[in-house]
Amino acid sequence: MSKVNITEEEASLRRINIFKNRHRQFIYVRKWRKKAYVINKADFRYIGYYQNRIFLVLLVFMVLTILTNTVAPWPILAALASWGISEAAFEFLVVRHYSSTKFPDDIKEIGFVASAMTEDPKIVNIKIVSYFAVALMSGITAFVSKYEGIYLLGMIGIALYGFSQAVFYITVQMKRKKGNV
Numbered sequence: 448m449s450k451v452n453i454t455e456e457e458a459s460l461r462r463i464n465i466f467k468n469r470h471r472q473f474i475y476v477r478k479w480r481k482k483a484y485v486i487n488k489a490d491f492r493y494i495g496y497y498q499n500r501i502f503l504v505l506l507v508f509m510v511l512t513i514l515t516n517t518v519a520p521w522p523i524l525a526a527l528a529s530w531g532i533s534e535a536a537f538e539f540l541v542v543r544h545y546s547s548t549k550f551p552d553d554i555k556e557i558g559f560v561a562s563a564m565t566e567d568p569k570i571v572n573i574k575i576v577s578y579f580a581v582a583l584m585s586g587i588t589a590f591v592s593k594y595e596g597i598y599l600l601g602m603i604g605i606a607l608y609g610f611s612q613a614v615f616y617i618t619v620q621m622k623r624k625k626g627n628v
Contacts, residue, residue: 461562463498465491466551474548484545493541500533505604513597563619575616582609 460466464476465486475484475494486494507529511522563571582605588594589602 458562458565460491461565462559463491463494465494468548468551472548474551475545476551477542481550483548483550484542485548486545490541490545493537497533497537497541500530500537503533504530509597509600512600560619563616564623568620568623571616571620575613575620578609578613578616580609582606582613585609 457467460473464478465473466476468474473486473488473490475486475490477483504526508522508526511525512518515521585602586606589599589606594602
């Protein structure tokens, strides 16, 4: 990974696979498809929506779980269908209008892990502690209090999200200590 200093805006854009090329154009990279597209600032919103599609899937699942009072099979099938529809809609309604460009050589510097590696280690330590504290408190609250139904699932979800983020940032710090910066 190069030691180039980047701004906070560029670091946040790299989390959603957007970076500036040497011509100062914004490039959106789809790593799994090995494609890159030239975009403008107006397209950031659509890409942000696409990056948060998992929350749409969870919302569909939770609403249908409440309405049907069961977990399987309809809420699961509807959540998977909403995921497929969001993927297809992004591909056919948004990406087709972008002009493609050369796939970048420095692909290791793009993505959520790479942008987390560029953050200040002290900030990452603060994030680890805060995510772990939120996860611990919501986990304790979920099981000690008398929450039921969707409230219980929400507290468990917050706890799982906090623990997963804490583990993610711990692995980032471990990679940094091993010298994978």
